[in-house]
Amino acid sequence: MSASNANRRIHWDSLAVFPFVLFAVMFLFLPTLSLLGAAFTDREGNFTFENIADLFTDQIMAAYWISIRVSGASAILGALIGLAITLAIIRGKLPAGFRSAVMTFSGVASNFAGVPLAFAFIASIGRIGLVTIILRDVFGFDLYRAGFSLFSFWGLTLTYLYFQIPLMMLTIAPAIDGLKKEWNEAAQTLGASPWQFWRYVGLPILWPSFLGTLSLLFANAFGAIATAWALTGSNLNIVTVLLYNQIRGDALQNPGLGAALAVGMILITSFANVIYLVVAARAERWMK
Amino acid sequence: MKAQKFWPWLIVTLGAAYFLIPLLATFIFSLRMRRNEYTFDAYVSVFSDPKFYATFGYSLSVGVFTIIVGIFVVVPAVYFVRLRMPWLRPFMEFVTLLPLVIPALVLVYGYVRLYGSSSLIPFTGSILGTDILLTCAYVMLAMPYMYRAVDNGMRTIDIGTLTEAAQIMGASQVQIIGNIILPNILVAILSGAFLTFAIVIGEFTIASLLNRPAFGPYLVGIGTNRAYEPAALAIISFIITWGAMGMINVLGRFAPRTSARTD
Amino acid sequence: MPAFLEVQNLVKSFGTNTVVKGVNFAFAKGEFISLLGPSGCGKTTILRMIAGFERPTSGTIRVDGEDITHLKPNQRQLGMVFQAYALFPNMTVGENIAFGLKVAGMPAEQRRARVDEMLKLIGLLGFDKRYPYEMSGGQQQRVALARAIAPKPRLLLLDEPLSALDAKIRVSLREEIRAIQRDLGITTVFVTHDQEEAMSISDRIVVMNSGNIEQLGAAHDIYNRPATRFVATFVGQLNTLPAGVLAGTPGERAIRPELISLAPRPETDLTLTGTIADLHFLGSVQRLRVDIGGTLVNIDTFNNQTSPLQRGDTVTLHLAQKDLLTLGA
Numbered sequence: 001m002s003a004s005n006a007n008r009r010i011h012w013d014s015l016a017v018f019p020f021v022l023f024a025v026m027f028l029f030l031p032t033l034s035l036l037g038a039a040f041t042d043r044e045g046n047f048t049f050e051n052i053a054d055l056f057t058d059q060i061m062a063a064y065w066i067s068i069r070v071s072g073a074s075a076i077l078g079a080l081i082g083l084a085i086t087l088a089i090i091r092g093k094l095p096a097g098f099r100s101a102v103m104t105f106s107g108v109a110s111n112f113a114g115v116p117l118a119f120a121f122i123a124s125i126g127r128i129g130l131v132t133i134i135l136r137d138v139f140g141f142d143l144y145r146a147g148f149s150l151f152s153f154w155g156l157t158l159t160y161l162y163f164q165i166p167l168m169m170l171t172i173a174p175a176i177d178g179l180k181k182e183w184n185e186a187a188q189t190l191g192a193s194p195w196q197f198w199r200y201v202g203l204p205i206l207w208p209s210f211l212g213t214l215s216l217l218f219a220n221a222f223g224a225i226a227t228a229w230a231l232t233g234s235n236l237n238i239v240t241v242l243l244y245n246q247i248r249g250d251a252l253q254n255p256g257l258g259a260a261l262a263v264g265m266i267l268i269t270s271f272a273n274v275i276y277l278v279v280a281a282r283a284e285r286w287m288k
Numbered sequence: 289m290k291a292q293k294f295w296p297w298l299i300v301t302l303g304a305a306y307f308l309i310p311l312l313a314t315f316i317f318s319l320r321m322r323r324n325e326y327t328f329d330a331y332v333s334v335f336s337d338p339k340f341y342a343t344f345g346y347s348l349s350v351g352v353f354t355i356i357v358g359i360f361v362v363v364p365a366v367y368f369v370r371l372r373m374p375w376l377r378p379f380m381e382f383v384t385l386l387p388l389v390i391p392a393l394v395l396v397y398g399y400v401r402l403y404g405s406s407s408l409i410p411f412t413g414s415i416l417g418t419d420i421l422l423t424c425a426y427v428m429l430a431m432p433y434m435y436r437a438v439d440n441g442m443r444t445i446d447i448g449t450l451t452e453a454a455q456i457m458g459a460s461q462v463q464i465i466g467n468i469i470l471p472n473i474l475v476a477i478l479s480g481a482f483l484t485f486a487i488v489i490g491e492f493t494i495a496s497l498l499n500r501p502a503f504g505p506y507l508v509g510i511g512t513n514r515a516y517e518p519a520a521l522a523i524i525s526f527i528i529t530w531g532a533m534g535m536i537n538v539l540g541r542f543a544p545r546t547s548a549r550t551d
Numbered sequence: 552m553p554a555f556l557e558v559q560n561l562v563k564s565f566g567t568n569t570v571v572k573g574v575n576f577a578f579a580k581g582e583f584i585s586l587l588g589p590s591g592c593g594k595t596t597i598l599r600m601i602a603g604f605e606r607p608t609s610g611t612i613r614v615d616g617e618d619i620t621h622l623k624p625n626q627r628q629l630g631m632v633f634q635a636y637a638l639f640p641n642m643t644v645g646e647n648i649a650f651g652l653k654v655a656g657m658p659a660e661q662r663r664a665r666v667d668e669m670l671k672l673i674g675l676l677g678f679d680k681r682y683p684y685e686m687s688g689g690q691q692q693r694v695a696l697a698r699a700i701a702p703k704p705r706l707l708l709l710d711e712p713l714s715a716l717d718a719k720i721r722v723s724l725r726e727e728i729r730a731i732q733r734d735l736g737i738t739t740v741f742v743t744h745d746q747e748e749a750m751s752i753s754d755r756i757v758v759m760n761s762g763n764i765e766q767l768g769a770a771h772d773i774y775n776r777p778a779t780r781f782v783a784t785f786v787g788q789l790n791t792l793p794a795g796v797l798a799g800t801p802g803e804r805a806i807r808p809e810l811i812s813l814a815p816r817p818e819t820d821l822t823l824t825g826t827i828a829d830l831h832f833l834g835s836v837q838r839l840r841v842d843i844g845g846t847l848v849n850i851d852t853f854n855n856q857t858s859p860l861q862r863g864d865t866v867t868l869h870l871a872q873k874d875l876l877t878l879g880a
Contacts, residue, residue, distance in 0.1 A: 027395070027425065107537075123518070123522065130313035130316055165306075180635070189708075190630075247400060266390055285682065
């Protein structure tokens with residue numbers, strides 16, 4: 001496509017693409033850049049690394065760390081469990097029609113996040129939740145005395161899995177469909193066991209999609225706040241809750257520090273994506 | 289043969305337990321407002337709260353505007369980029385992926401700073417302005433899904449060939465988009481629309497930070513003050529989400545099948 | 552000769568639909584056998600039962616005297632080549648070829664030697680570091696062949712391996728497959744719907760139709776002495792002459808296009824007259840369609856440089872009584 005060729009059409013076409021570009025600039029690029037600028041500006045408007053340095057306090061580092069742990073755990077568990085369920089459904093010779101029912105449910109569950117999800121988990125395994133009560137009264141097992149809390153690391157992870165697993169299933173299903181039946185048959189005639197097929201062929205082919213979804217799940221959980229907020233109010237010290245309080249009422253009492261906190265979040269999710277891109281590039285040598 | 293099916297069934301059963309038990313427990317919990325009796329009192333209480341209707345109505349109308357604006361932003365852009373400016377595709381892919389990487393919370397922080405009442409474009413200076421900003425934020429939030437739905441729709445019908453065929457028969461640009469492209473990707477657009485609706489209807493973070501009376505912040509308020517109504521609201525929300533997704537599924541049956549040429 | 556591959560009373564039903572209806576055959580070691588028939592005739596199902604992907608409803612399959620009917624595919628020591636290549640996309644050519652050796656536990660050193668040997672055999676020495684997507688269809692299919700035979704299988708199964716390829720490569724690759732097969736002396740079952748392909752490379756052909764064997768024999772027999780009407784019409788071109796077209800022959804007769812000539816030959820003893828309704832120039836051969844009182848007859852003649860024929864020309868056809876076929880049921 002030569003430049004002159006493109007120029008002749010540019011009038012009409014740019015008009016159609018203009019709203020999209022305007023949106024991207026106004027509601028994506030500029031806000032991000034403004035935060036980036038603020039993160040490196042002090043109250044007087046001078047350039048500074050102060051805000052970044054101030055991030056390294058115990059409270060903020062702890063918030064980042066628990067966010068990373070919850071997102072990492074819910075992403076990895078969600079990806080593995082989601083992969084297992086999707087494989088079972090697509091390759092496990094289960095009854096026809098089962099798949100579409102499960103996939104529809106996944107569409108619903110992956111969007112059933114935020115506040116209502118928190119309510120559902122409080123009603124189930126909260127302190128007076130139905131499952132908690134039944135476990136205690138019928139099975140004599142007190143979940144909370146055993147150290148579990150819905151408002152802890154594991155509680156949050158367990159809740160996040162409710163939308164992470166279906167999201168994994170929806171994104172990985174097309175990749176599993178892409179595994180050709182003949183690859184399995186070829187491996188079998190060559191003497192490979194089912195395990196060997198998955199070890200050398202199936203999983204390596206799924207690996208790039210798996211990694212891509214993993215980084216998506218990580219960012220998905222890392223940026224989530226509504227579920228955590230509705231579960232715990234401002235009790236749980238995760239980074240989104242911290243930032244939320246900062247936006248509401250300058251809880252850190254330093255706008256520059258708030259911006260630095262936000263930029264740190266972008267850096268972490270971007271980093272997850274960069275890891276994915278690097279590993280996938282290595283794993284995808286065999287792709288066109 | 290039986291042994292081969294053991295693992296799939298086990299995995300699916302465990303998965304089903306994880307996904308269905310909370311729903312079931314929440315539903316039963318929502319019926320127990322009165323002692324020793326199962327009633328729909330919690331639902332009655334929810335539905336008799338005028339704020340329920342006010343906030344739901346507000347979110348509903350913001351959702352509708354979000355969908356309309358989203359369509360106007362996404363559809364022409366995807367069409368022309370696919371048809372004439374394929375070199376812009378990587379840019380579009382990048383832009384529509386960003387909202388998945390940059391948390392919504394971070395973006396809204398940027399909006400508050402950039403479009404505050406004393407800024408150059410003071411969106412948050414007036415109620416109408418804030419509503420517009422909220423709508424635009426939701427358009428951005430739903431952009432990845434809307435883009436993918438529309439892009440898939442256009443790929444399935446091979447818009448290049450359709451457009452050329454229409455041009456040879458003398459159709460104008462407007463006729464092509466209005467009479468040929470739009471009807472064929474209507475199902476894709478509607479799928480994107482219902483997905484957008486499902487995302488927007490209960491959204492909490494952006495609405496609460498912009499101080500708008502939306503359904504999401506209302507839910508949180510109920511959650512902190514009441515015991516049984518939240519469970520009822522969770523069930524209601526689940527049904528609403530199910531409805532939106534169910535519509536996508538029903539619509540999928542009417543989608544045009546892939547044309548002979550696939551790319 | 553003792554049977555190396557033996558199939559007895561093989562039946563396969565999917566629900567109420569029986570697609571293989573009691574098939575029997577036995578072949579000697581080193582034979583190249585084609586299963587030929589239209590789609591849906593059961594040929595692929597038979598191949599898949601031999602490979603172990605489908606479980607026979609009844610019947611037995613023996614290889615080298617061993618009953619393999621109930622073995623899993625990965626215990627059968629067979630090699631298979633698929634229509635769509637089915638190379639593992641995540642592995643290089645070398646890794647693909649070595650796969651069967653690797654899962655069998657062969658040491659890396661020996662694997663390397665065997666891979667080189669195979670690459671040499673298929674004329675792709677030096678390609679071992681390439682990925683499948685970097686190769687043409689014909690090259691990929693040769694790699695697939697190398698992968699199948701690298702572990703020295705007892706039997707080579709080819710499931711329409713040429714149908715996805717261009718016409719020219721199809722011919723050269725089938726000759727290559729045949730040469731390699733002869734070289735290694737490996738018993739081979741080849742599934743195809745293309746009768747020319749089957750006739751050109753097989754020792755023997757099994758012609759199948761709707762789950763039954765119609766005829767089993769060498770290409771020459773099947774073409775010249777078709778056992779059934781189906782075989783006569785499916786294999787090669789055939790003119791059917793309804794009763795009354797040929798004076799003095801009651802009932803319907805059939806004849807191959809190349810056995811009709813425009814000039815008398817020593818053995819011809821019958822003539823027909825008609826007009827040229829259509830003619831196709833195919834290079835070395837010219838195919839005429841001659842209208843004989845409403846019956847259209849195809850004739851293949853060699854290209855004649857001096858006197859080109861025209862549509863509408865009246866021609867006399869010469870044929871021999873002994874070349875006529877009487878079609879059975």
